[in-house]
Amino acid sequence: MYLRCICSNKYEYAIGKEEKKCITLPSTVVLPHDLIVELLSYLPVKSLVRFRSVCKSWKTVIYDPTFVKLHLKRSPTRNPLFTLTTYHVPRTLGYYYSVIPYPISRFIENRSFNLSVDPYYSLEDKECSHIVGTCNGLICLSHYSYIDDQFNKEFWLRLWNPATRTISPQFGYFRGFYVFDFKFGYDNSTGKYKVVAFRYHNQKSNVRILSFGDNVWRDIEGLPAVPVHLHFNYHEHAAIGCVYLCGSLNWLAIHNINEYNYKDITVGQFLIVSLDLGTETYNQYMLPRRVDGVLSGTPTVSVLGGCLCFSYSYKETDFVIWQMKKFGVEDSWTQFLKISFHNLQVECNFSKPRMMHYFELVPLFLSENGDTLALTSIGDSNAILYNLSDNRVEQTKFTAARITTSGCSQWRNQKKITGWAAKKFMTYNL
Amino acid sequence: MAEEKSQASSSKMLTLKASDGVLFEVELNIAKEMKTVQAYIDDCEDIETIPIPNVLGKHLAIVIEYIKKTNEEYDAEFEKQWNMDDLQLLLLAANYLNISGLQECLCKAIAKRIENKSPEYVRKVFNIENDHSPEEEAKLRKEYKWAFEGVDKD
Numbered sequence: 001m002y003l004r005c006i007c008s009n010k011y012e013y014a015i016g017k018e019e020k021k022c023i024t025l026p027s028t029v030v031l032p033h034d035l036i037v038e039l040l041s042y043l044p045v046k047s048l049v050r051f052r053s054v055c056k057s058w059k060t061v062i063y064d065p066t067f068v069k070l071h072l073k074r075s076p077t078r079n080p081l082f083t084l085t086t087y088h089v090p091r092t093l094g095y096y097y098s099v100i101p102y103p104i105s106r107f108i109e110n111r112s113f114n115l116s117v118d119p120y121y122s123l124e125d126k127e128c129s130h131i132v133g134t135c136n137g138l139i140c141l142s143h144y145s146y147i148d149d150q151f152n153k154e155f156w157l158r159l160w161n162p163a164t165r166t167i168s169p170q171f172g173y174f175r176g177f178y179v180f181d182f183k184f185g186y187d188n189s190t191g192k193y194k195v196v197a198f199r200y201h202n203q204k205s206n207v208r209i210l211s212f213g214d215n216v217w218r219d220i221e222g223l224p225a226v227p228v229h230l231h232f233n234y235h236e237h238a239a240i241g242c243v244y245l246c247g248s249l250n251w252l253a254i255h256n257i258n259e260y261n262y263k264d265i266t267v268g269q270f271l272i273v274s275l276d277l278g279t280e281t282y283n284q285y286m287l288p289r290r291v292d293g294v295l296s297g298t299p300t301v302s303v304l305g306g307c308l309c310f311s312y313s314y315k316e317t318d319f320v321i322w323q324m325k326k327f328g329v330e331d332s333w334t335q336f337l338k339i340s341f342h343n344l345q346v347e348c349n350f351s352k353p354r355m356m357h358y359f360e361l362v363p364l365f366l367s368e369n370g371d372t373l374a375l376t377s378i379g380d381s382n383a384i385l386y387n388l389s390d391n392r393v394e395q396t397k398f399t400a401a402r403i404t405t406s407g408c409s410q411w412r413n414q415k416k417i418t419g420w421a422a423k424k425f426m427t428y429n430l
Numbered sequence: 431m432a433e434e435k436s437q438a439s440s441s442k443m444l445t446l447k448a449s450d451g452v453l454f455e456v457e458l459n460i461a462k463e464m465k466t467v468q469a470y471i472d473d474c475e476d477i478e479t480i481p482i483p484n485v486l487g488k489h490l491a492i493v494i495e496y497i498k499k500t501n502e503e504y505d506a507e508f509e510k511q512w513n514m515d516d517l518q519l520l521l522l523a524a525n526y527l528n529i530s531g532l533q534e535c536l537c538k539a540i541a542k543r544i545e546n547k548s549p550e551y552v553r554k555v556f557n558i559e560n561d562h563s564p565e566e567e568a569k570l571r572k573e574y575k576w577a578f579e580g581v582d583k584d
Contacts, residue, residue, distance in 0.1 A: 028557065029515055029518040029519060029522070029556075030555065030556070030557050031518055031521065031556060035521060035522070035525060035537075036556070037539055038533075039538050039540055040539050040541075041537075042537055042538050042541035043540075043544075043545060044545060045547050046576075047544070047546070047577075049574050049577040050548075050549065050574065050577040050578055050581070051549060051552060052553050052570055052574075053549045053562060053567050053570040054553055054558060054560070055553070055559065055560055055561050055562065056557050056561050056562060058558075059562075059570075064577045069533060127516050131571050132504065165574075165576060
């Protein structure tokens with residue numbers, strides 16, 4: 001017997017030589033239930049789906065909503081992905097997109113790559129034409145059909161969980177005139193996923209909300225200010241005008257659109273209108289007061305490092321990003337980055353009509369260690385990677401393999417959505 | 431490079447007695463990382479030898495070393511040395527001794543090892559009996575065929 005702690009990697013007992021032999025015994029260790037649950041919470045979704053067949057109690061655990069929440073909590077520690085959407089020519093008109101989940105870390109290491117698209121990720125067999133948004137690994141899709149020649153449409157949604165390969169049937173039908181935009185988010189207070197449909201027309205807005213599960217649209221109060229990007233009809237880029245963060249949807253807005261003149265706008269004219277998905281009421285937040293000078297084009301909102309961000313072009317020479325370090329606290333606006341377009345190796349032509357109304361450079365995401373910022377120009381299929389510590393700029397180059405749309409998978413009926421998040425998904429059109 | 435935890439706080443020594451009688455002399459601040467041991471000390475201030483009836487000397491030695499050396503690099507290399515049985519026994523030890531850092535490290539390590547394995551392999555490793563009926567199991571495999579693709583051969 002030893003009296004002192006043995007401080008080395010190789011421990012040795014001078015008890016008997018048998019101890020040093022390597023014996024493989026059949027396992028006699030039985031872990032208690034709570035340790036099994038903890039173990040399972042660190043597994044990726046594909047493994048969990050497979051391990052449901054291990055035994056009945058594992059199947060029960062894996063289906064349990066409390067476990068689902070625990071697993072979701074662990075997911076930021078796993079490999080975060082973002083989603084690329086590719087545009088391709090399908091067999092059936094109207095379904096143009098496929099989704100490609102891609103690990104952020106791999107993207108940062110390897111800027112040029114060929115993407116091969118898994119046919120499972122095509123929207124075609126899901127019969128949806130648009131990606132509304134992503135949250136906790138779930139992707140909300142939408143589609144519509146015209147019901148007459150007066151632009152009246154019928155809209156509907158589907159909720160898709162690519163990690164478990166399950167998709168809901170169509171739900172949330174409603175009929176509406178003109179264009180409705182949708183946004184998808186998660187209400188932390190009730191644990192419900194919600195979809196918000198909003199329409200802005202003739203300086204009036206209609207907003208309605210649906211909780212997944214209830215499947216009933218409820219009209220709520222309209223937006224208290226004008227959502228700037230919608231005013232200029234940039235629906236396909238609704239992403240730059242409204243973002244989901246911390247259980248709320250946040251629009252870049254302006255109080256009096258009639259005072260808006262893109263030639264000499266200042267930050268003070270804008271505000272953030274925030275819809276709390278729990279209370280379904282609005283808050284309004286001012287933008288950083290310390291910004292002076294004239295902006296070129298309407299700014300954009302985005303989310304970086306878990307914070308609401310506000311970015312714009314300053315005097316047509318610099319790109320600036322502010323971060324709201326503490327959500328909802330106006331004093332916490334901090335300038336995150338100011339870099340010249342020249343250093344970013346980006347050419348911004350401010351005489352282009354689109355640039356007059358909104359500014360095209362959009363932040364995509366920040367790497368886990370906060371070192372690398374990914375940006376893109378709207379409509380461009382490449383991204384820029386800017387390294388904040390050494391000021392290096394690199395352009396990415398994607399080529400997506402053409403999708404062969406043969407072999408559509410069978411339509412799935414009545415699948416249960418378990419709401420797992422294997423990875424953090426963010427959708428951007430690249 | 432592993433760094434030894436600072437001994438500045440206390441040079442008072444404590445003895446831990448494993449289930450097979452092996453004794454370990456450790457500094458107080460190391461012993462305190464085991465919340466179970468901390469609770470014992472809080473109850474009986476003058477104690478010198480603390481019994482650890484659930485943990486073999488072999489595993490207690492590993493646990494103590496972990497506490498002394500732990501950092502990210504060490505964690506990454508740490509789990510590679512042990513076989514599946516030892517990992518599970520260490521997990522039980524970490525759970526009993528209430529050392530959350532080690533418990534998380536071991537859970538992640540075990541999860542990583544079984545991630546790409548078949549249900550049969552997993553049953554052997556955790557000593558679990560398959561109580562699904564053959565029909566139930568066949569149904570699960572058929573419905574989620576994609577989850578069974580690319581799995582390591584047993």
